[in-house]
Amino acid sequence: MIIILKPEVSEAQIAHVIERVEERGMQAHLSRGTFRTIIGIIGDEAQLDAVALHAIPGVQDVVRVLPPYKLASREAHPQSSVIDVGGVAVGGGQLALMAGPCAVESAERMESIAAAVRAAGANILRGGAYKPRTSPYAFQGMGREGLRILQETGQRHGMPVVTEVMDPRHVDLVVEHADMLQIGARNMQNFVLLTEVGRTQKPVLLKRGMSATVDDLLMSAEYVLSQGNPHVVLCERGIRGFDRATRNLFDVAAVPLCQRLSHLPIIVDPSHATGRPDLIPACALAGVAAGADGVHIEVHDCPEEAFSDGPQALLPDQFAELAEQIRALAAVLNKKVSEPQR
Amino acid sequence: MIIILKPEVSEAQIAHVIERVEERGMQAHLSRGTFRTIIGIIGDEAQLDAVALHAIPGVQDVVRVLPPYKLASREAHPQSSVIDVGGVAVGGGQLALMAGPCAVESAERMESIAAAVRAAGANILRGGAYKPRTSPYAFQGMGREGLRILQETGQRHGMPVVTEVMDPRHVDLVVEHADMLQIGARNMQNFVLLTEVGRTQKPVLLKRGMSATVDDLLMSAEYVLSQGNPHVVLCERGIRGFDRATRNLFDVAAVPLCQRLSHLPIIVDPSHATGRPDLIPACALAGVAAGADGVHIEVHDCPEEAFSDGPQALLPDQFAELAEQIRALAAVLNKKVSEPQR
Amino acid sequence: MIIILKPEVSEAQIAHVIERVEERGMQAHLSRGTFRTIIGIIGDEAQLDAVALHAIPGVQDVVRVLPPYKLASREAHPQSSVIDVGGVAVGGGQLALMAGPCAVESAERMESIAAAVRAAGANILRGGAYKPRTSPYAFQGMGREGLRILQETGQRHGMPVVTEVMDPRHVDLVVEHADMLQIGARNMQNFVLLTEVGRTQKPVLLKRGMSATVDDLLMSAEYVLSQGNPHVVLCERGIRGFDRATRNLFDVAAVPLCQRLSHLPIIVDPSHATGRPDLIPACALAGVAAGADGVHIEVHDCPEEAFSDGPQALLPDQFAELAEQIRALAAVLNKKVSEPQR
């Protein structure tokens, strides 16, 4: 950590800053420049997180040298993590291909979609039982019954299942039915929920919030990891942008950036990132080419009848075509789409 | 609602769109232009929310004519709402002046800050007992004990108190101790939490999320209102921007925009919006000049010892000076800072 | 300037970095921390601008301590500048009240609008003769004839005039007719044009670009100043935001931020910032309350017949009402709207 002092800082203020640093067991290294004086801190800068250095008179700026997360960082864990999602490996050259409807709507619809995506090569089945909807008047999900349908459909087709959990009071219930817990973008900084899923041992699919930096995303992963659950897969799903031609702004550079900063796998969700079926395949391929450890695609066999987010779903045959392109691309990259183990 | 069809739309597709509209009890009004055909919908367009019109083949775009919220809209409720927060009126020309430390740290510190802000004219005391922290290693708040300290300090100084609730399981507890429940920016779309506070009759301070449009904010207010709690005060606290010279981007135009679209009061929080004490007074005054129904300011008597967000707190005498400027400005606008009733 | 080295940096790399620094006549101050080694640079860091320090192997990050602009900085020039625009003082407690149509459309229209805004208290007349239009098919301005009309109308009403210059080949011509040269937001980083207006001694109204940080804006001001023209007034006119309810995002905090970093006056343009007449007065007042040295407002007596940007113009009586509110607000702030000297 480096403390940059104001041009008009007094000697008493400098002494006070140094005192605050040293009382935390760190060393302060003063460097008087022509135009500014700076203090370099030697020691574990995390010890200073609780000190409001910025607020000390005479301090102009405080520059962190280390990332604020530890367990999630590649410095602490150089080897890339591979996460086992109910028998499907994600990371380390093995791609997740998560597909399914936005929401579980009925056993029949789930069955037909699951059969189609499995046939096309999907290895993890998705479907929402609890839906975060911006309108209180919109369909909120089938709840417990939806969880049961999802689980049974996944088992019938040999696919582990991922579903969103929104309420900390539902974590135990969802853990019983799902192979992976999804934390949605709107809950990426719902620290209560992160703590709760961190207390389980279920893999977590952590979606990036719409206004989250990559550091923010990794800090949220740190919440889960710090509770004892190391099974986190990150997901880039688009951030808020100024061009409303797409629903969100797909930040594909976040994929290699996360991989440099962290050992955790990262997948992409071009369905939410673009909100437009005509752009989903191109963005899915872009994500894989950029090094993503998988893709997450919404598929529906009749989007106009979907209860939620129909307009951004691919049709089963569009998904099948995309899955084939992903396999061809994976081969060039010496990767492959994982096969379910059951 | 207006449906814009693609240039290449077929007659069968047009007929299908009309059928979907009419089966919901609406009338479809076809208009064939030189380059495009459009369908105007006559009736209550909310009936069509559940239909994925965008996903019907031949549809290019769907344009909403009405706002997606109802209870929060000024169309439905032309007169500005005045919210009573423990005897302090907010709205209708009466300004809230909420002040206090970011977090409740101890009874002694709370007492000294409360005495100072009350003397300066603050009418609602703030203080966090549960803190949303981006780092799992940072101070998370005093919890139940903090609630008790906040409540007692407020009573001693005749000020109602506002504090954040983050966990749906804590709503009942916080309701017992606070006069107003704050929903933080990171939880603005935590629909589980919004629903839970909507089931109480406590005033809610709803902070705008960092990537939320004004429509998103009003939809979140609608969640609370739709559960039966009409006592909502909105808060502009800065959104995510690209210039990191300030912590967030203070969107002052959201104040008059909310007031046109909604009857709910809106206050501003320049402490979080800027993250810089040197910019807080100017932005607080800007908010009041733009028509805000109050301000929310973090005040600490020793920012460098604050457990949370110390660097963005004003000192008590800086706050007193600002409060005086706000009163002078309010007078020009024919408004006044409310006096607590107890 | 501080150089942060990578954890795995070698001794040879450290020696090489120090050599590069010292060959520019600076001192390098090495500080070996527990987790990172940093190098503090002592001397005038501008000497290092030409060295691509980031590109040297072993370097992780380079942190500037000083702002990259000099002539525009308040450090170099602590006293606030007051700019004389054809006899109207801008800055130092004296407010500019620039008003007029987006484009000069005819002598008659210019006359009626000028009479109205002068009567309401405007002190500088605006009007575009060359218009930057996003569409090549839109009205591009009256050119030379528009300049003549603007100048004569201003003289008739005793108001200096400001108009945009877009083409470096037109600078000499515009200088003959105008009292102030406007650089539009889209040209804020048109360095050729900045250099050209910097070679004149006419006051320059420099509008912030839609994706410019405040530092970027001040660097563009530096271009003008570095050519020898010290008469620069900055203008916050809204940046690109994600909420399309307003045309741009009015960054009112940029006003006090510029005033801390720079001695140059700064005004606000709520017409372009919001693009909505219903929000313009609130944002104009917000700007003045935040400390702006003036406002810039589009006024048209028949917006629906305006050739350009009609929808964002105030009517003359709306402007007159706003001007009165601005004067009342200015009085509270111990400021006043300047009176033209001719």
Next chain:
Amino acid sequence: MIIILKPEVSEAQIAHVIERVEERGMQAHLSRGTFRTIIGIIGDEAQLDAVALHAIPGVQDVVRVLPPYKLASREAHPQSSVIDVGGVAVGGGQLALMAGPCAVESAERMESIAAAVRAAGANILRGGAYKPRTSPYAFQGMGREGLRILQETGQRHGMPVVTEVMDPRHVDLVVEHADMLQIGARNMQNFVLLTEVGRTQKPVLLKRGMSATVDDLLMSAEYVLSQGNPHVVLCERGIRGFDRATRNLFDVAAVPLCQRLSHLPIIVDPSHATGRPDLIPACALAGVAAGADGVHIEVHDCPEEAFSDGPQALLPDQFAELAEQIRALAAVLNKKVSEPQR
């Protein structure tokens, strides 16, 4: 075009709106809904561009149905354009591989870099003779001498050359030396410059501005096309984002979006988009996988000695490795890197 009227619109206002529409030779089609009245316009809506419909009393909103550009649109020109850049085809399955230093620094350096990138498969040589620099104190380019060096080096290696033009007065000169004229991001809405290059017949590389939507980019292309120059190649080079971990935000979805809306080829520039050599290869591959018609990469054989943007350049061997990956990826997509014809 659709005009949405306010709820309180009067019959006289409706009649006035219809009159304004019809006097332009369009038909107005009135549709009275339950909550709103709308007017559909039949005819060529471009006729209404000059009417400030938004500004007419009673009008709430105006919705365009057609894109505002014509010559650039795919509707007008369904087949994808292939642009010939000095013998190198760009578009239609043939990829541009533009490479070279940010700035031309000397004949020797240009020679060594050109030899390296050509050997690696580059087909167009880039190098800046006029540099847009945010600081007036930074290296501004070698100018005319740089143009000569670039041209001769390109000829020696059989590569056409692309270079930026910033000043409308330099267009004729640059046309003599270059095979393609680059319009930089900061000049994307420098309409004077766009008009000037539109009057030549040289291919133009039009970079997207940092705050430009895809529609804005296509409108700028329309400026060039409308002057008679049909040879435009678009370039996605990153937009302004909130995460400063990368220099800009690489909007890869703009690639398929532009290709849907327009017939013009589009390439990607991951060097400027990310500003980080460690992310450039992943983003280049992402762009190609998303369907881009080429990539634009900065290469320097000693980045730390580069006069400009050294930190974002790849080394020649890094570029060679990337070029090989691009060829492998192109093969999967049934595309190929063009070979120069001379």
